[in-house]
Amino acid sequence: MSLAPEVYDALEAVVGSRYITQDPVDCEAYSGSRGGHGKDLGMERVLCQPPAAVVLPGSTREVQDVVRICNRYQIPFVPVSSYWVTHCAPRVPEALLIDLKRLNSLEIDDRHMFAVVGPGVIYSQLLEEAMRRGLYTTTPGGGSQASVVANHLTCGFSPLNYRTGFAERRILGLEWVAPDGELVRMGSLAMQDDPFWGEGIGPDLRGVLRGYIGWYGGMGIVTRMAVKLIPFQPERLVPSGISPETALEFPANRIRWFNITFPTREDLVEAMYSIARNEIGAAVTKVPVFWRYIARAKSKEHFWEMWEAPGKEEEIKNSHILRVLLVGYTSEKHLEYEIRVLEDIVKDLGGQFRPTKQSDESWLKNADSVGMWWMTGGYASIEYTIDTLDCGVRGGEYLAELKTQCTPPLMPDYGDPGWFQMGELGHVGYLEFLTYFDPEDSEDNIHKVDEWYYVTGPKKDIEIGLYNGFTLQESPVYLSGPAYGPNFHLWMDRLKGAYDPRRISNPPWPADVDEVIEKVDWLERDW
Amino acid sequence: MLQLEHYKYDAARCVGCKGCVWVDHIYMPGVQFGMKCPSAACYLFDSYAPYGRMKIALAVMEGRLPYSDKLADIVYSCTMCGACDAGCKRNLDLEPLLLLEAFRQRCVAQGYILPQHRAVAERIRATHNYFGRSHEDRARWWPEDVKKTGRGKGDVLYFTGCSSSYVHKEISQSIIRLLQKAKIAVTHLGSEEWCCGYSLVTTGQVEEARHVAVHNIEAALKSGAGTILVGCAECYKTWKVEYPKLLGKSTADMGYQVVHASEYLAGLVQDGTLAPGHAVPMKVTYHDPCNLGRLSEPWTHWEGTRGRFGTLQPPKEYRRGTYGVYEPPRQILNNIPGIELVDMPRHRENAWCCGFGGGVRDAFPQLAGWAAGERVTEAQSVGAEAIVSGCPWCKAGMQQAVRESRSPVEVLDVVEVLARAVLGRVG
DSSP states (O other): OOOOHHHHHHHHHHHOGGGEEOOHHHHHTTSGGGOSBTTTSHIIIIIOOOOSEEEOOOSHHHHHHHHHHHHHHTOOEEEESSOOBGGGSOOSTTOEEEEOTTOOOEEEETTTTEEEEOTTOBHHHHHHHHHTTTEEOOOOTTOTTSBHHHHHTTOOOOTTHHHHOOGGGGEEEEEEEOTTSOEEEEGGGGTSSOOOOSSOSSOOTHHHHHTTTOOTTBTBEEEEEEEEOEEOOSSOOEEEOOTTSOEEEOOTTTEEEEEEEOSSHHHHHHHHHHHHHTTOOSEEEEOOHHHHHHHHOSSHHHHHHHHTSTTHHHHHHTOOEEEEEEEOSSOHHHHHHHHHHHHHHHHHTTOEEEOOOSEESSSSSOOOGGGGGTTTSEEEEEEEEEEOHHHHHHHHHHHHHHHHTTTTTSOOOTTOOOEEEEEGGGTEEEEEEEEEEOTTSOHHHHHHHHHIIIIIHHHHHHHHTOOOSGGGGGSOHHHHHHHHSSSHHHHHHHHHHHHOTTOOBSTTTTSHHHHHHHHOSSSOOOO | OOOGGGGHHHHHHOOOOOTTTBOOTTTOOOSTTOBOOHHHHHHOSGGGSHHHHHHHHHHHHTTSSOOOHHHHHHHHSOOOOOHHHHHHHHHTOOOHHHHHHHHHHHHHHTTOOOHHHHHHHHHHHHHSSTTOOOGGGTTTTSOTTSOOOOTTOOSEEEEOOHHHHHTOHHHHHHHHHHHHHTTOOEEOOGGGOOOOOHHHHTTTOHHHHHHHHHHHHHHHHHHTOSEEEESOHHHHHIIIIIHHHHTTOOGGGSSOEEEEHHHHHHHHHHTTSSOOOSOOOEEEEEOOOTTTTTTOSOOOOOOOEEOGGGOEESOOOOOOSTTSSOHHHHHHHHTSTTEEEEOOSSOGGGOOOOSOOTTHHHHOHHHHHHHHHHHHHHHHHTTOSEEEESOHHHHHHHHHHHHHHTOOOEEEEHHHHHHHHHHSSOO
């Protein structure tokens, strides 16, 4: 696979010979198996392939010129920044991969509390610069290595959204190279070279760009984005330790984690509501029990020794642990007040405080999302519900029940109802339901995981009314779309056609899972 | 010899999180100095990053990519600094560095070797040293005014290494004078000392490396000294990690103990044997040599099988870079009056490589020079007047970068600084 000489020459003229390659060895490094989320499942095995060539543009102008050339010659292109989900890998032949890592500028406007970032900037870089100025933003579930721009365009969920709101709502002015190569400046950037304001004049196209779950490169390329930063407490969080035991030490007078056990899941959920009603907390999250085992494990083998010890099922069934992060944003007294309120809530509901480390491994600057792959080698979340907390809790229980029918080949997690937490001071509940498997398993078993992931789970969502959009990234859009919309999938298709008439921006999104199902004989299109 | 297929699981299970190239997020200093992989930062394409090389290795193992000049370029343009390894083992416990070592060994076994690396092997074979200088000159660095201890008369064997024997004699001379001051009886192999073989083993030339390993080990054991003291980080890792690896053993079973001069001398400073009485008024930063820091943990030979969910039976002892030699050089510097020690943004297991390891100084001098220049820039960013290290090769690389950039920063070895403080002189 390679580009036609005239296409290659045209691209080389834009980026320079140092920043283009079509050598198969270089291209192999960009093959689909790079994508973290969804790796090893049908999408990767059936659709993903190395690109025909790779370019590294160094400016918005170069991105625009590259995209125009793609339009001129009908070359499918795939933009990547941190390259973290399989949908962002080339999935059609002869694609051009546009690697955006050179666009790594970062500027912070302290006074107006926003940052202007290129797609090559990752969260931990932004957070370091922000925290030096008494500001912060969220570290998302995707991890500290996620691109700030890409993550803001795909919802950007984090436990810290409890206080800060979703990342996608914090997008201000931005610069967008549309799929046809037109340059669009949005918000106040449309009028002047200052992206401080998101709304701007005229129609606000941010909704088109981010939708509910983003376009994963299927709607052109955002080359520069202003994102809102939030005031933080002023004390420095000091890094400590040597890998793998590194952490940010909390200033005890300003930040505290609490681990609290409750007698029942109902008590735990009531505590979450009560915390939100009292408007305290920076994060309120019930994490999967096995994360605690990952944190304790010294090795993969040690994890399995602990996880498969006798009596584990009973222990996990009765484990109701809530993690609460309190921050004295405005003063030490602020923290003291929140601690007192939390103590009252916990006492009323019969909870007990448990010891926990007073440092940040996740979520302030770091998020160890990568550890999800450590214990089994294969991981993908089947569900991301953003609805009410009740919906999340019930959904997790339904899916846990359903999961028992697919275990094995899925990893046993003893009925754990997943990861649920609050967002936006309790106005939103979040469920993420995690699935682990052994990617070295037999082909038949991997096919069963495909079925669970792409079809069985989404069907259950529809049956119990858990569909909400975010799951759409991992399910056939012609299955989930009608249930979500009823014409959600048609609108997606119409928008795609309007902005990308040649359908060259990261095809076949948003119908790539549908295409997997069409191509394989172990998944049935029975809807 | 390492087998590439043994690391197929590691190649296949890489998820592309880039923990191998980013500085640990806890220590992430921002956009500037945010990366720790010189090869990835210099060449930019993913093929030059550890996560890209894992995918390329997988394709080679699966027969999808043939050998080519481009493949060789990618496989060898890595300093083997192990920043990727420590980064990956923070979360995933994969083996990107061993995979690349195995990849290089496979290339050599199949006849694909870079001419520059072959030339190094030929020099070592002919002259027993990296530079191709006369073997008879190897021990001429020994100061005339320092009395030699006869062979077999000391508990400590000082293994000088090529660089400190022929070029950076100020390091070997400082070490020997400090040991003399502390009244430590030191043995030296004299003409029986050969190049440690680091440049051979790191470029995949394991047969040649095994040959020098066997010679040096026999000579050392014959000397009767239980402790092998080195002042070079490459020698340190080679004696401690590579020799047992080459011989299918564990470090603990080698019959000798390896210590770096900074470890040994820090102990003598701590117990008062050496007193740094002369002030060295200078703001310095310490550059952690990769082979003394994150890559210096002992090697434990492992044989076993991989089972369900990738678990290993028996469990393996991982080298994650946690217990590298990070503190002793800093202890020495902190005990010297007048020294103000500041860390660079990338330090300890996140340290940026000087660029001179892994055969890069021979085959990719542009990458080596660029990486060293980056380190000098980083030292300047914290206001350091001097970069202090614990390896003559790091010193050589950064001195070259200082010369080329006309930087005012001085490059020193930690033993030189200690010699100034204790003896009032260097070398």
